[in-house]
Amino acid sequence: MHTRQLGPFSVSAIGLGCMNLSHAYGVPPSAEQGERLLLAALDAGVTLFDTAALYGFGANEQLVGRVLKPHRSAFTLASKGGMAGVRGDDGTLRRVIDGRLATLRRNCEDSLRNLQTEVIDLYYLHRWDKSVPIEDSVGEMSRLVEEGKVRALGLSEVSAATLRRAHAVHPIAAVQNEYSLWSRNTEIGVLDACRELGTALVAFSPLARGFLCDVLHDVSTLDAKDIRRAMPRFSPENYARNLALLPAYKALAKEAGCTPAQLALAWLLSRGEHVIPIPGTTSLAHLNEDLQAEQVRLSPELVARVDAVINQRTVSGARYGAQSSTEVDTEVFED
Template sequence: MAAEAVKRIKLGSQGLEVSAQGLGCMSMSAVYGPPKPEEDMIALIHHAINTGVTFLDTSDVYGPHTNEILLGKALKGGVRERVELGTKFGSSLKDGKIEIRGDPAYVRAACEASLQRLGVDSIGLYYQHRVDTTIPIEITMGELKKLVEEGKIKYIGLSEASASTIRRAHAVHPITAVQLEWSLWSRDVEAEIVPTCRELGIGIVAYSPLGRGFLSSGPKLVQSFVEGDFRKHLPRFQPENLEHNKKLYERVCEIAAKKRCTPGQLALAWVHHQGDDVCPIPGTTKIDNFNQNVGALSVKLTPEEMSELEAIASADAVKGARYNPNISTYVEADTPTLSSWKAAA
């Protein structure tokens, strides 16, 4: 697909415009196994940009730090001006465990460090990766607002935030985008979070739109998990759940065959059809897979086909939680009120 064929959408109400599909860069450096060869990943990033996919997603915790460094190298030499860059703070590794922080000093230090690793003067979209439930969201947002005023970040985002947290944050400074897991096998956000974002004019960035690869590869995906791939431990990929979950994949395959597209393209097209305020950010480490993902933009679904997909992806279609209990999600993302926090201080 030519660069001009990848349409652009407005994300949020503050002026950010991005490619209708982004590129999640996490797996290039971490989480799904060992880091991939740097030269190959830079070539993939450049290929994505030349294709018109210019919205790149990373985080300081990927690696940690190495994914931001990779993007910093890839964006040298005039490439930076062609991309919309999103990164995140708030999750750090301490003694092998994830620590969530949103205190002002940490917010500022994390931003300064990301700017340096990325080699940029300003971060386009800066998300709180996970919500610090020990500090009022207003305190964290206050520091982010200062960083916007100083020009160190342009737009503010939240990730895995509850509807109430989104509302309170947005009251301090406009939130441009909320990043959340949304796919045919993760639809719980449709009940409250997506409507809240739309009410407030906040864009939606859908991560893992391919169900962490399950919706493009099916149950055989687990055979490719290498040492260090955290999907090995996720409930949905355990044998007792996988047998049930493969039924969803099989139904997606049936519909994809009729549409003459791949199951992954169909699943991704379903996310695209949620609206022009939604930008999925499928990740990959292979150019061939990237090209297939971009092909999803050409798959058109009728209202009847959308209904059929949603019927097979109902609440009981998937067994197993999205994450293990030790990983924070929007379900636990409420923070204390300012008054109760001050009273307890």
């Protein structure tokens, strides 16, 4: 697999987002299935594995740490703090965004233990806690670098302005924002800011949370705990309109000689050498399909036609609901 630069690291052009193995899309696969998928990705040449304290409230980090510890020198390990599970008085875990300095340090220590490693290669601020200046949060994270607990820093779901403020405190190796054909907010400012600053743009949900795989045709089949149920684009009304975009899109994939999922990933790779998609999956077949996208080559003319079919003007529904929208710092398109 070809490589791309992520801060001081040379990583596979397509990484693996590990969240699906423990979190977010209904009942996760068994630990044995997760282990097989992680090892298959490593064997296939993936050298960027992405997890977070939030995913499964530590379970995803524990899985990644246990399975990949024997191969620790063979890949770049990324995790995230500043958004994790906190147990309430009733014993239930709830998601909390907390960028206070002591919390970030505690999150990092917890992640090091869960991941069974002495150092995290790339440590992200999972969400900017807007009650804490970004300079303060990044300043504390930079001390983790000085102490040898972290090698490089990243930010997730931030705007170009916030990236520049953070970068002035400590170099930011990567910004991880949602980026796909149907989520173009990154193109407002962050994509160019990352190129200018030498920062990688790590694209999460590059397959539009399954939409661009052409496998989800009925949103009523989603698990009751699937996070997509709360996303406006997956409401029955909006999703029906979005499905109407797929025939033209699939025709373009056929013309390119690839699957719809591969076209989505190849399109992202064409956006710049600093763009690194991290699709996630629980399926070995889908993993192999995703990784083969790196071999797809698209002409500028075909890229333009793909752009015209699925973009922020043709997609129905907002990316997040009202609450989640307040938790991110990314730019938004004007209506």
